[in-house]
Amino acid sequence: MELSQFKNIHFVGIGGISMSGLAILLKSKGHKVSGSDLKASNLTEKLIGHGITVHIGHQPENIAGSDLIVYTAAVKQDNPELVRAKELGIPIIDRATLLGEIMLNYPRSIAVAGSHGKTTTTSLISVVLTRAGLDPTVLVGGEVDILGGNVRVGNSPYMVAESCEYQDSFLKFHPYIGVVLNIEWDHVDYFKHIESIIHSFIEFAKLLPPDGYLVVCGDNAASTLLSYVNCNTLTFGLQSKNDWKADNISFDESGCSSFDVIYKDERIGHMKLSIPGEHNIYNALAATAVCFAVGVPIEVIEANIDEFTGTHRRFEVKGRVDGATVIDDYGHHPSEIKATLKTAKNYPHNRIWCIFQPHTYTRTYALLNEFAESFYDADYVIVTDIYAAREKDNGLVKPQDLVEKLAANGVDALYMKKFEDIASYLLDNIKEGDLVITQGAGDITKLGDMLLNKKGASYNIHNSSKSYGPVV
Numbered sequence: 001m002e003l004s005q006f007k008n009i010h011f012v013g014i015g016g017i018s019m020s021g022l023a024i025l026l027k028s029k030g031h032k033v034s035g036s037d038l039k040a041s042n043l044t045e046k047l048i049g050h051g052i053t054v055h056i057g058h059q060p061e062n063i064a065g066s067d068l069i070v071y072t073a074a075v076k077q078d079n080p081e082l083v084r085a086k087e088l089g090i091p092i093i094d095r096a097t098l099l100g101e102i103m104l105n106y107p108r109s110i111a112v113a114g115s116h117g118k119t120t121t122t123s124l125i126s127v128v129l130t131r132a133g134l135d136p137t138v139l140v141g142g143e144v145d146i147l148g149g150n151v152r153v154g155n156s157p158y159m160v161a162e163s164c165e166y167q168d169s170f171l172k173f174h175p176y177i178g179v180v181l182n183i184e185w186d187h188v189d190y191f192k193h194i195e196s197i198i199h200s201f202i203e204f205a206k207l208l209p210p211d212g213y214l215v216v217c218g219d220n221a222a223s224t225l226l227s228y229v230n231c232n233t234l235t236f237g238l239q240s241k242n243d244w245k246a247d248n249i250s251f252d253e254s255g256c257s258s259f260d261v262i263y264k265d266e267r268i269g270h271m272k273l274s275i276p277g278e279h280n281i282y283n284a285l286a287a288t289a290v291c292f293a294v295g296v297p298i299e300v301i302e303a304n305i306d307e308f309t310g311t312h313r314r315f316e317v318k319g320r321v322d323g324a325t326v327i328d329d330y331g332h333h334p335s336e337i338k339a340t341l342k343t344a345k346n347y348p349h350n351r352i353w354c355i356f357q358p359h360t361y362t363r364t365y366a367l368l369n370e371f372a373e374s375f376y377d378a379d380y381v382i383v384t385d386i387y388a389a390r391e392k393d394n395g396l397v398k399p400q401d402l403v404e405k406l407a408a409n410g411v412d413a414l415y416m417k418k419f420e421d422i423a424s425y426l427l428d429n430i431k432e433g434d435l436v437i438t439q440g441a442g443d444i445t446k447l448g449d450m451l452l453n454k455k456g457a458s459y460n461i462h463n464s465s466k467s468y469g470p471v472v
Contacts, residue, residue, distance in 0.1 A: 001093070001097075001101050003026075003031075003098075003101055003102070006031065006067050006068040006091075007031060007032060007067060008031070008032045008033075008034070008065050008066045008067050008068070009023075009026055009031050009032070009033050009034075009066065009067075009068045009069075009070060010033075010034045010035060010036075010062070010063050010066035010068070010069050010070070010081070011023050011033070011034070011035035011036075011070045011071075011072075012035070012036055012058065012069060012070070012071040012072070012075050012079060012081050012082060013035075013036075013037060013071060013072035013074055013075045014034075014035025014036060014037050014044070014047060014052075014054060015035075015037030015038075015039070015040075015041050015043050015044045015047075015054075016037075016043075016072050016074070017043065017141050017142065017143075017150055018072070018095060018099075018139065018141060018150075018162075018164075019035070019070070019072050019095055020043045020044075020046065020047055020150065020151075021139045021140070021149075021150045021151035022070070022095065022098060022099065022102070022139065022151075023035055023047060023050075023052055024046075024047065024050050024052070024151045024153070025102065025137065025139070025151055025153055027050055027051065027052055028153045033052045033053075034052065034053040034054070034055070034062070034066065035047070035052065035053070035054055035055070036054070036055040036056070036057065036058050036059070036062045036081060037054065037055075037056065038056070038057065038058070039056060040054075040056050043150075044056070046149065058079055058080055058081050059080060059081070060080050060081060060083070060084035062081055063081050063084055063085055063088075063090065066085075066090060067090060067091070068090070068091050068092075068093070069081070069082065069085040069090055069091065069092045069093070070092075070093055070094070070095060070098050071092065071093075071094055071095070072094070072095050073094065073095065073166060073167055073169070073390070074389070074390045094169075095169070096167075096169035096170070096172045096173070097172050099139070099161060099172070099173065100172035100173045100174060102159075103159060103161065103173055103174040103175070104174055106137060106157055106158060106159035107157045107176060108156075108157040108158045108159070108176050108177075108294070109158075109159040109160075109161065109173070109174060109175050109176050109177075110125060110136075110158070110159065110160045110161070110175065110176065110177040110178075110179070110290060111161055111163040111170060111173050111175035111177070111178050111179065111204075112125065112160070112161070112162055112163055112179045112181075112286075113163040113164075113165060113170055113178065113179060113180050113181070113201070113204060114179070114180050114181030114182045114183065114217075114222065115165075115181070115182050115183055115184040115186050115333065115335070116181065116182055116184070116279070116331075116333065116335060116336050116339070117181045117182065117279060117282065117283045117286075118141065118162045118163070118164070118181065119140060119141045119142040119162060119314060119330075120275070120280065120283045120310070120314055121179065121181060121283045121286050121287055122138070122140045122141070122160055122161070122162040123140055123142065123144045123146075123147065123308070123310075124283060124284060124286075124287035124305055124308055125160050125179075125287045125290050125291060126138040126140060126144070126147060126152065126160045127144075127146055127147065127304050127305075127308055128287060128291045128296060128300065128301050128304045128305060129158060129160065129291060129294070129296070130147070130152065130154075131300065131303075131304045132291070132296045132297075132300050132304075134154075134156055134158050134294070134296070135154040135155055135156040135158070136152065136154045136156060136158035136159060136160050137152060137153055137154040137156075137158070137159045137160075138151060138152035138154070138159070138160045138161075139151055139159070139160070139161045139162060140160075140161075140162050141162040141164075142312055142313060142314065142330075143312040143313075144312075145309075145312075146307075146308065146309070158294075161173070163175070163178075163204075165187065165191075165197065165200050165201065165204070166187045167187075168200050168203075170200075170204050171200070171203055171204060171207070173204075173207065174207070175207060175208060175212070176208070176209065176212045176213070177208075177212055177213045177214075177215065177290055177293065177294075178204060178205060178207065178208050178212070178213070178214050178215070179215045179216075179286055179290060180201055180204070180205065180214070180215070180216045180217070180222040180225060181217055181222065181282065181283070181286055182217055182220045182221070182222055182282075182335075183197060183198055183201050183220065183221040183222050183224075184197075184221075184333065184335055185197055185366075185367075186333055186363065187363075189360065189362040189363075189391065198221065198224065201222070201225060202224075202225060202228050205225040205228055205229050206228060206229060208229060208231040209231060210230055210231055211231070211232070212231045212232065213231060213232045213233070213234060213290075213293055214226070214229050214231055214232070214233045214234070215233075215234045215235075215236065215286060215289050215290055215293070216233070216234075216235055216236075217235070217236055217237050217282060217286070218235035218236065218237045218239060218241055218242040218243075219237035219238060219239050219242070219282075220237075223235065232293075234289045234293065236282070236285040236286050236288075236289050237282065237285070238281070238282075243263065243264060243289070244261070244262070244263055244285045244288060244289045245262045245285065246259035246260065246261065246262070246271075246281050246285060247259060247260045247262050247267070248260045249278075249281065251276075251346055253348060254276055254346075254347060254348065255276035255277060255343050255344075255346035255347045256272070256273050256274055256275065256276045257271075257272075257273050257276075257277075257278065257280070257281050258270070258271065258272045258273070259271055259281060261285075261288060261298070261302070263292070268298050269298045269299070269301075269302050270302070271284060271288075271302055271305060271306060272306050273305070273306065273308075274306060274307065274308060274309050274310075275308060275309065275310045275314075275315070276315060276343045276346065276347060277315065277339060277340075277342065277343035277346075278339075278342070278343075279339045279343075284305050287301075287305060288301050288305065312328075313328055313329065313330040313445060314329065314330060315327060315329050315340060315343055316328045316329070318448045318449075318452060319448075319452045321427070321430075321436075321451050321452055321454055322427065322430055322431075322432075322454075323430075323431065323432030323433060323434070324353075324430040324431070324432070324433070324434040324435065324436050325349075325434070325435050325436070326436045326438070326448045326451055326452055327344070327435060327436065327437045327438070327448075328437075328438045328444075328445050328448050329437055329438070329439050330440070330441050331439060331440075331441075332357075332358070332359040332363070332439075332440050332441040332442075333363075333367070334367055334370035334371050334373070334374040335374075337354075337356070337371070337374040337375065337439060338374050338377075340437065340439065341354065341374075341375065341376075341377035341378055341437075342377055344377065344378075344435055344437060345377050347435065348433070349433060349434065349435040350431060350432065350433030350434050350435075351379040351380065351431065351433075351434045351435070352377065352378045352379050352380070352434070352435045352437065353378070353379065353380045353381075353382070353426065353430065353434060353435065353436045353437065354375060354378040354380070354381050354382070354437045354439055355381075355382045355383075355384065355422060355426075355436070355437065355438050355439060355444065355447060356375075356381060356382070356383050356384070356439045356440055356444075357383075357384050357385070357386070357387050357438075357439070357440035357442045357443075357444035358371070358383070358386040358387065358399060358402065358440065359386070359387050359389060359440055359441045359442055360386070360387070360388065360389050360390070360391050361386055361388065361391050361392075361393055361394050361396065361397055362391060362394070364386055364397050364399075364402070365394070365396045365397040368397060368401060368402060368405065369405070371402055371405075372402060372405035372406055372408075372409055373409065375406060375411050375413070376409075376411065378411070378437075379412065380412050380413075381406055381411055381412065381413040381414075382413070382414055382415075382416055382422055382425075383399045383400075383402050383403050383406075383413060383414070383415050383416075384399065384415070384416055384417060384419070384422065384444070385399055385417055386398075386399055387440065387441070387442025387443065387444075389441075389442065399415050400415050403415045419444075419446060419447045419450060420450070422447060423447060423450040423451055426451060427451065427454060436448075436451065
């Protein structure tokens, strides 16, 4: 498919974090772009600011004049705009196919994959390459202040793209460098067991050309991919066997790490991260391996990784209310929750409150026991209703089921339905020095705004309380 033949491109579900970035990128390349979404958001406002027509609601007439339709995985085939496009014979492609086609224009495309850590690692690589003068085009699944948002339009052979495995999307890409941070069972509505998701990652690794690179964590299941590829390989992690590793690790009072950078058993640098948590050591090492492989000096890598302060919704400190710190985090898989709460334990705090909104019924049901083992580092847990996203209630699981299992494990947990009631409860019970963490990939981020809208609350000025919408 030659994208230049399409002059008027319409996005169904344009308000998503990835779709909006693609829309802005195509607009910058001279295409006329329009789109629709179910509701307005800060992202749809941003799109309008770029001169993109955005319709709120899905109607057949929205696609008038379009010669290509792009849709996201959350959009069903009975969507009235897709139905009308089929009637008119307008070509229809999904988001992943479009991104794959765009990648063909960037011979040094870098695809960042893995079950966890993709957004942060994509952001780290993008910032370093930008500051190093390599002028990459960037598509990232989060808002990054230092990049000016979720998309950056460059003018070089380099593209850095967050690459999701859901529905085998990343198998439509054309990477020169592939990064796999970790592999765990997730997206259980599509991958029915761990073997199926591992197979998908194996096929992703096989996409890499002989002169390309596979960069994987050597400490987890991602290392199994090494035996399936015919390209350059690099490993990173904390174990001694890895090409890139961290040594002499220490943490400051905010949970941010310092460590020596070891490459091929030689100390070549030292990093002091501005993002907390052990998991971000792994992300920083992955970014370092990629950037060094494309020729960025270690001194430039260090300086820019050290300055990186994170992305929105990744342990984002939003402000303070009644002496308590409000943090928003996107993690919605058991391993991500554990990492967030482990990070919180190393952050200055009195007590830790975790307000969790489960994301999708299939994930909650399949991983219920794992979720029940994920909250031990929280002093108090409040579970609210499951965010359905692309699903319908299958009747197999309720949020109260998780609360019961947490209570059986000795965790102080309760169920509350309405965000307004949770906010009132918290304001009646939080104390000076407490941490309040809103946890999940849905609209739970709104709860932090409710708390901080209380008179006397203070916002974090650098990372504002803007909401960029849930994941669908």
